[in-house]
Amino acid sequence: MTRNVAIIGTGHSKFGVRTDVNLQELAWEAIKQALEEANLEQKDIEYYTVGNMGLWSSEELPAPIVGEYSELTPKGTMRVEAACATGSAALRDAYLAVKSGEVDIAMAIGVEQMHQSKTPTVVELLGRAGNYFWEFENFGLTFPGYFALYATAYMNKYGLKEEDLGEIAIKAHHYGSLNPYAHLQKEITMKEYLNSKPVAWPLKLLDCSPITDGAAAIILASEDVAKKITDSPVWILSQGVASGPANISKRNDFTSMETTRYAAEIAYKKAKISKEDAWKYFDVAEVHDCFTIAEIIAYEDLGFAKRGEGVNLAREKQTYIGGKIPVNVDGGLKAKGHPIGATGISMNVTLARQLLYRAPNKHMQAEIKNGMAVAHNLGGTGHYAYVTILSTRRPEYVG
């Protein structure tokens, strides 16, 4: 009683400081690429979901603004938000629209313009006291401070060293330097990492993803339509979604994200994958490295390593291409950048391209043996988690 949904086109803008364009022009950069890849026109898109956090934006209605500029109007739309998982939420809504039979072709667009040439004070707002997104009234912490709690808890329990976090940052910058779409395209050394400015101990500047502008887009189609359009559909095998308590005092453990575990459990169950074997199924993965510690914790929450052993994957460089499981080989949030509304879409664009051997640079192309990949996208500090599993093999089961 269900139908398969495939990715048939992907688009990705240059991530970085994009004061050269406005929001809708930035979105168009990705939308145009996706339409070209799918060999479709705007009129073929029956529905479009726009993911945009937009706190710092003057555009209060980003969805129709993007739709009008890109000529997706008058098709139905909504804007969605799931904090830093906004892009995955956009993908979900478009996926549901196709899976439900309401439409046959839908587009999910993620776009965020965090730098505004017109209102420079908006960027200041991010760091200023009183900005609720960054400083939760409940407990007066900032984002880096929150993740610093996780880092210190992990350090205390499992013996994590700063150099282990450095390995994550170095890997991100290595792949970012190969990715023409990335915000930060320079490699870094361990010395540079250790010397970087402290932000919230033990997190330093080079542990933190940058403030980035960018857009990404994905076109989804039902099986029947996908078959007519492309020889290489990338199927959405399953998606797991979860929410978590905002109140820090309700978190059970600071060495794991329960929201990730809950979402992964749902996604794995639907995909008939066991958590312990998950790393064997996936040729490549994208995880939410808003801060380096988050990547190490994600390794464990997704089953790539046992509890307390995620740090080993970092130390042993097992998440580079050629290792146990390649993770964030597009630069991750750390170097590719983190335009909040676009990140979730960007992750899935990277993975779809990886599965089809279309990575922008051969040195960032993982070996694809099983044809499966997973994207892990966190929102806030565990407020939202979205886990999406992609596959080049047509899903056979009903679910």
Add this chain to the structure above:
Amino acid sequence: MTRNVAIIGTGHSKFGVRTDVNLQELAWEAIKQALEEANLEQKDIEYYTVGNMGLWSSEELPAPIVGEYSELTPKGTMRVEAACATGSAALRDAYLAVKSGEVDIAMAIGVEQMHQSKTPTVVELLGRAGNYFWEFENFGLTFPGYFALYATAYMNKYGLKEEDLGEIAIKAHHYGSLNPYAHLQKEITMKEYLNSKPVAWPLKLLDCSPITDGAAAIILASEDVAKKITDSPVWILSQGVASGPANISKRNDFTSMETTRYAAEIAYKKAKISKEDAWKYFDVAEVHDCFTIAEIIAYEDLGFAKRGEGVNLAREKQTYIGGKIPVNVDGGLKAKGHPIGATGISMNVTLARQLLYRAPNKHMQAEIKNGMAVAHNLGGTGHYAYVTILSTRRPEYVG
């Protein structure tokens, strides 16, 4: 290849100035009622979508905040926005989640708290220059000013008088005075209407929906599950969605909302209803009367009257209960109130209750002959339109 989705529970808070509660407490008022009506517990809800515009709110992540307080956590969620059609967008996303087979039971919640006891200046912001939502940079108009253009165009083309607009306001207040959930519960006279303060000629204060806080919630279930839970499911027969250009100069006509026409066409086609006969099918309707003129135009765009004849329905009092088609017999946006994120859910709550003879007051209960109703929810000034058709008869067709 599709499955039917039914409304199995509805909830509605008191609309008004709700500085007695915070956002999550307000949402809970509606969520609790919906759970009780469906005889379900939070753990039965598999997914929840939160509609919230939130510009004036300190809560940047309303979805998990609501989820945590109402104990819907850790289920998956996202926040959605479609300007004043946000509530309908929330309904859509939850509808898609069930229709697609991803979940069997989902909840759509719409909540808006436009008054903030903590930050009184937020309410001032609404009227202040520079607030992008209310004053579009493109053309420097405010919302009432925009709809005043429609009113003057309609007056010019079809001979509308101020008294005709007054009839709409009087009807709204008549039913608002009967609705215990309504913001404004006082009847008004034509004299009071004509004497009300000018806002943007010809629109006066009593032509404009108020600034309201409120929440509403709907629980949806798949057919199999609905049958186990309730004897009186209200089916979502179809939904049509559209977006429109933000740029005023691109509008073809100021006596009609093309976005409404586009969305209605899709909804009617899926429901196998002709536009000319639409009013015969529906026992009761909810239309988007953000301003009185919008209701008259909606009559025509939805097919209740021919072009230029919507004004006749107002003059002849044909949209009261007992008339050609009862419209907004809960007070509409004008008297029930317009908490932006909640309105679309509220409309469908009203209609579901009408279809089941559960209106709060017998004097606001329409006669139900055909078991069908329609909700028309506009976003912005035609940026978004959502048309939702409900039916007590199980949909037989695949679509």
